Amino acid sequence: MENIIGREKERAAISALISQRKNIIIFGAEGTGKSTIIKSVLEEKNIKSLLYSQDSRTLKGSLSNLILSALGNTKAVQGANTLVLKKALYGIINEKKPEYIVFDHLENVEPKFYSFFVYLMEARIPLIVLSRGLEKKDIGHLRMSLFNFEKVEISNFDRTAADILIGHFINEFGIKITKEADFKKEIYHFSKGNPKIIKDLCFLARDVKYQKSGSLDVKLMDLDRRISEVVH
Structure with missing residues (x-):
């Protein structure tokens, strides 16, 4: 829910492109809510014939995930x-004729993986790709076919949108605070408008150990958040 607050413009753009059966690449920093946004749009569009890879870092992993999304049976993979998985997936594609194939959490696409993308594009199967960026370090060889994709960027929030999201979490988490405007300013400063970091910081704000003279020590909260990321 929170990852689609303030995302009306991006959701509308993606929805329009899906209606036109365009290839789409949705990109943005980690934590901006790309996966939640595309899933909400696909649900709203009632796309029933869909293959979805939740983790597309490798060709083999993507093939396995796409087959699982169609069959729901781990024995099949x-x-x-890789060769057996490709053959199985091609059979599923021919049978189900998916409206879209989604590659979530795509990273550096190696040559063999890129050849698979070329096959899908030549077969005119609409694709949706989610990645952190459009550079070679983000999508590898797929960069050679960027001209085949419509691009939608999911950016960090500006101050106004961030304040709305922070207000949502203040209510959801029951955060006790007297200087709400100062709290929002500090959260925005340390999160730089990233929705995931905003949520993580607001979640930590429930802990009384961060309370200091009627306010919350957001700097300490952010330090603990960073330490937790490194540890986990």
Whole structure:
């Protein structure tokens, strides 16, 4: 829910592109809510014939995830090599004729993985790709086919949108605070408008150990958040 607050413009753009059956690449920093946004749009559009890879860092992993999304049966992918997985997926595609294939959390696409993308594009199957950026370090060889994709950026929030999201979490988490405007300013400063970091900081704000003279020590909260990220 919180990851689509303030995302009306991006959701409308993605929805329009899906209606036109365009290839789409949705990009933005980690924590901006790309996965939540696309899932909400697909649900709203009632896309029933869909193949979805939740983790698309490798070709083999993507093939396995796409097959699982269609069959829901792990036995179909256990112990199978890439060639067997490809053959199984091509059979599923021919049978189900998906309206879209989604590659979430895509990273550096190697040559063999890129060849698979080329096959799908030549077969005119609409694709949705979610990545952190458009550079080679983000999408690898897929960068050679960027001209085939419509691009939608999911950015960090500006101050106004961030304040709305912070207000949402103040209510949801029951944060006790006297100087709400100062709290919002500090949260925005340390999060730089990133929705995930905003949520993480607001979640920490429930802990009484951060209370100091009627306010909250957001700097300490952010330090603990960063330490937790490194540890985990």
